[in-house]
Amino acid sequence: MGEGGGEGTVVTPEAEFPALGPEELGSLRRIGDRWRVARREQPEPAGELPVDPTLGRYRRRPAPSRFGRLAPIELFRVEEPDELVATEQANLPGSRLGRGLVRLRRGALGPPLNSAAVLYERMRKLVALPVLSSDLLSSVAYGPEAMLAVLVLAGGAALGLSLPLGALLVLLMVAVGVSYRQTIPAYPHGAGSYLVAGDNLGAGAGLTAAAGLMIDYVLTVSVSVAAGIHAITSALPGLTGLTVPLGVLVIAVLLAGNLRGVRTAGNIFVLPTYAFIAALLAVLGAGFLQAAGRGFTALPAPDVPAAEGLGLLLVLRAFSSGAVSMTGIEAVSNAIPAFRPPEWRNARTTLSWMVAMLVVLFASIVVLIHLDGLVPRSGETLLSQLARTSFPTGPWYALVQAATALILLLAANTAFNDFPRLLFFMARAGHAPRRFLHMGDRLAFSNGLVALSGTAALVFVTFGGHTEALIPLYAVGVFLAFTLSQAGMVVHWRRRRGARWRRRLAVNAVGTTLSGLVLLTAAVAKFAEGAWVVVVAVPLLVLLFHRVQRHYRQQHRALALRPPGTAQTSPGAPRGTAAGDADGAPLPAEGQEVPQQIRHLVVVPVARLNRASLRALAYAASLGQPTLAVHLAPNEVEADRFRGQWEAWGDHLRLETIVSPYRAVIGPLAHYLEALHASRADLVLTVIVPEVVLRHRWHRPLHSQVERRLRRALRELPGVVVTSVPVHLPG
């Protein structure tokens, strides 16, 4: 991850346009010198441009545009000489349908945002807290329940183990929280596991952490939405049948909200998170008051028959299920750049608040469940039972459930913040498709958002929206990322040292060990229950990331600028012909040509003589290069007829007829061009094809679309350039 770490983790729209390295810049200079030398020998070919490229003349003499308005829209402003700035209008597509769709989208998601606005979309702490903590805090709505649901398998008596297991988990939370507190100032531009593990442990570890995180984000959405819907159906059992469509709807709404952009999305989430914290504190307060009334004696739990023996494996499963309460703790470290400056300090403070609240809520819930003697039931969540116990009557119960459902549904939003950002970093390092670098017109990473919601919806539907079925998959990815991130920090302190590095190393080492133990526990104890999916998926994803990077590396190597004269055979050229032309001089590789080295032959395939083909012929002839027309005939009769027409026209260009007795067109033409190229390897063949532009999509099956198939066949050939001359049909 050396490349990624070096560039910092600021998210910018220029990331799509990486700068040239000093070597490439040097090559560029030397290539330019060759152009200059070559140019001196010939008269200036370009000469004066026939138009003003800054459109000055266009703006003085308004002409109606294709949109049919009489006044021209100001599509471009001149900012500096030779630089235009496109206005919002210039983004609209040309077709009426396309413009309608864009307007519709803008109506729903807001007007496009200027690239210059990217810095202002930052969150202050009071907004960041609810946005980033909703995932972590909402975990207490299903974490303790997941733990007890495993313990209860060994009978009601085993539920007593929840107290020591809960204490262990609190310890884990504090350890991991402190560990992350140290990571944030060390990586002030973004301390995601992918970056930290990659920076310190190597690219493979970074990609493994990334794979774990990606699975974690997808599952965060699926699990949170599933648990949120469950909170609703606990209060309104009539809605149980609608679980799947409701969940998909929620995911769609979250997608739309996030496509609008970060700040707006943040504002939506402020109220529910604080409401949830308040409601939960009220439930816990009331519960503890009741418990205090009876002298904190635990009520006896209903007798549940044991389904399994109380073995070590069961305890481990319960522990790792409870550990899902910690999911979301990493959210802050990924999102440092989204804070207002000073970013890292604000982020660290937010993290401390979050962990403190998590510990308080989690511990109180576990203790109160024990005191009230509650047992997991399939139809109703434990949190709902707690609320019913604390507020048996009145609107309070409904309020608590509503707040729980809301925060769970919105917790998924954390993943919507982090997943696209992770993909951005990965894409910048070449590990993910480059399209994840592109910021949509609302400055959001639209492609990443769509990818996340699509995958999460798929997982949600596949598992029928059952929280319990999804939990076993959840812990592995999260703790994989935790472990690698903290192990990376251990290496970081050993390398960099700095003030109090031994103490810091120790803190991160404890975090690493504990997270690693949970990871192992989760992977082994829940392997058969679903963790195997993750165990299989992580290496596959890592392999995919590697293959993606290899492709980009190869492409970069093939397209990188090299000093002229560097011998390299043209990759696409046929063997044997690449070595040299007729005179034995070496041919320049693709992309190393100097204009004066290029020899042209223009080839125009003509099926019949009409305005379209005559337009292509006129265009070809106007280029002033040697031109050859080619006609393919199914038999001699047609060939002779066509030659007759050609002579009637005046035989202005050289015509070659090819009889294709098996009636194929593309194959013989491609082979013919290949043969021409083989006879003079230094030639560039420009194939000029008339392309009839259809007005309606349904007309497409009425045309053979030979141009399209021809283009596809010819693009494989070296030295063949395809030019489409459009001919427009009336309405």
Place this chain on the structure above:
Amino acid sequence: MGEGGGEGTVVTPEAEFPALGPEELGSLRRIGDRWRVARREQPEPAGELPVDPTLGRYRRRPAPSRFGRLAPIELFRVEEPDELVATEQANLPGSRLGRGLVRLRRGALGPPLNSAAVLYERMRKLVALPVLSSDLLSSVAYGPEAMLAVLVLAGGAALGLSLPLGALLVLLMVAVGVSYRQTIPAYPHGAGSYLVAGDNLGAGAGLTAAAGLMIDYVLTVSVSVAAGIHAITSALPGLTGLTVPLGVLVIAVLLAGNLRGVRTAGNIFVLPTYAFIAALLAVLGAGFLQAAGRGFTALPAPDVPAAEGLGLLLVLRAFSSGAVSMTGIEAVSNAIPAFRPPEWRNARTTLSWMVAMLVVLFASIVVLIHLDGLVPRSGETLLSQLARTSFPTGPWYALVQAATALILLLAANTAFNDFPRLLFFMARAGHAPRRFLHMGDRLAFSNGLVALSGTAALVFVTFGGHTEALIPLYAVGVFLAFTLSQAGMVVHWRRRRGARWRRRLAVNAVGTTLSGLVLLTAAVAKFAEGAWVVVVAVPLLVLLFHRVQRHYRQQHRALALRPPGTAQTSPGAPRGTAAGDADGAPLPAEGQEVPQQIRHLVVVPVARLNRASLRALAYAASLGQPTLAVHLAPNEVEADRFRGQWEAWGDHLRLETIVSPYRAVIGPLAHYLEALHASRADLVLTVIVPEVVLRHRWHRPLHSQVERRLRRALRELPGVVVTSVPVHLPG
């Protein structure tokens, strides 16, 4: 249908290349003169070609081809000066996968056939009879049963009506048969309903007949296959569950057989048809012998309770159901060109034989069913019951059923012969997509064959392969075509007169009246049972054919050659600018340009400087036309950085930077080009885009494919030509 009728109905591969009319040829000459005049003013731009277009040099100096073989394959032969003939090898696509697929197809369907072989693929009568009659004769396997199945609804007593209804149907068969006998010599090049009705009653009637026929052909395949499978499951009830997959398999085998070509397909069908006729005659002979033994007294039918009253509607439904026995009678008249010469005489003789056999078989079956007192049952066909009665034991029953199944499954083949030929005629007249003119490399109309089998398989699967459910749809289409064809002949005789025209007119008038009555009966009596589908589909199809023709007409009008100077605004040009350029001189319309009128501006969009973009820039500069490079930047920072690189390169071409603050690329670029074009409407903008050619399909999502989207956006603009300069990546 004037155009179609005038050209005769010979099927030729040249039909894809229609000849120019005298007017267009005249325009072509005058256009050519203008090129000559313009050319004299300038030095010859084309000059000597740098290669020998007949590949003479290539063939003397063998070079390894892209296939990696050391010896060159002889892809082209020189037949005359300036004419090459492609060999079979030249049809192979360039990619390894493509070549493998072609070889596989050729292994299954045979080697490609030369266009010159088209005349020899003709049938002699003894082959034509089974090929064309399998549809008609096999109809007796389900026609009588369909009639009785309706009658039995009114109870066992109503079955006695089968004799008078059968007699009426025999009368109808003879009348329609004689009527068609008269049509064949009148239209010796193909007497399909589409041509006859179109020629005499106008294009609308022809298209209506064509729509009816197309539905008929599709249903012929579905019904025959369904009845054939039913014959099998009558003998082997265990296979009933496999009806649908078996039917789809049979349709696929028929498709493959027909893609091989007509003659081969014919040979497959000789034996089963004759075997069916022999088997049926044996069953009938044995049955009548048994009946003679008891003095031709009818056995009492089992008592069936009446489900409906015996009303007129029921009798009409029974009659029109029985009329499906006549489907396929039109096969010969469509297929006249497939006969050996003298085509029409051989066709007429074959028709007479067929009708005679139909009448014998149909009448005998109806009578024998009555004599044996048989009643339709759901599990077993009536023909199977007849065979069991005649041959209660021994292998004879199995043989009869096998022959019946085989002929039914192959009867579908008639449609495979006629459907593509009908589409060929329609495509030639512009009523159907032009791709149906194309003969595949086995000289079969592959596109039509694939369309037929796809639709038939869809219908078969939709109706679950139930013959009874399909029958109500069947009669309407057939009798619509019969009626229109014979009505056309009435008009024909009245117009042309000739020898004995009154008698001939009378014969056809009787045929028209009877067919028309059956058509009405079928449409009304079976409307609710399924005929409504056809009643709705026919006008929709006719509308579609009209729309298709309108599109082709518009296209032809737009692309037809016109004498130069004919003022016509360029159809794609923006309003206002089409009127003239800056000097007020009229601009030539698209396709009317003379090379010397064309003014060029070459525009190269450059996203980043690498070998791909430098290749595009070198290509652009080498054209020797004014050239402008355009860069789109997301913000000022990136724009300045790019300009720095451009200057480092040497600033060889004029660069225009456009800041697109909303990060869109396609929209602003298209608008910019449009604005440039608006400022000088006589300019042709050649946009040169580097196109990175990927080696693997899975790499595609890793690239933004801006070129492709750009090409799509720019092809709508007038005066913009797009050139793709391919850059090949190594493996």
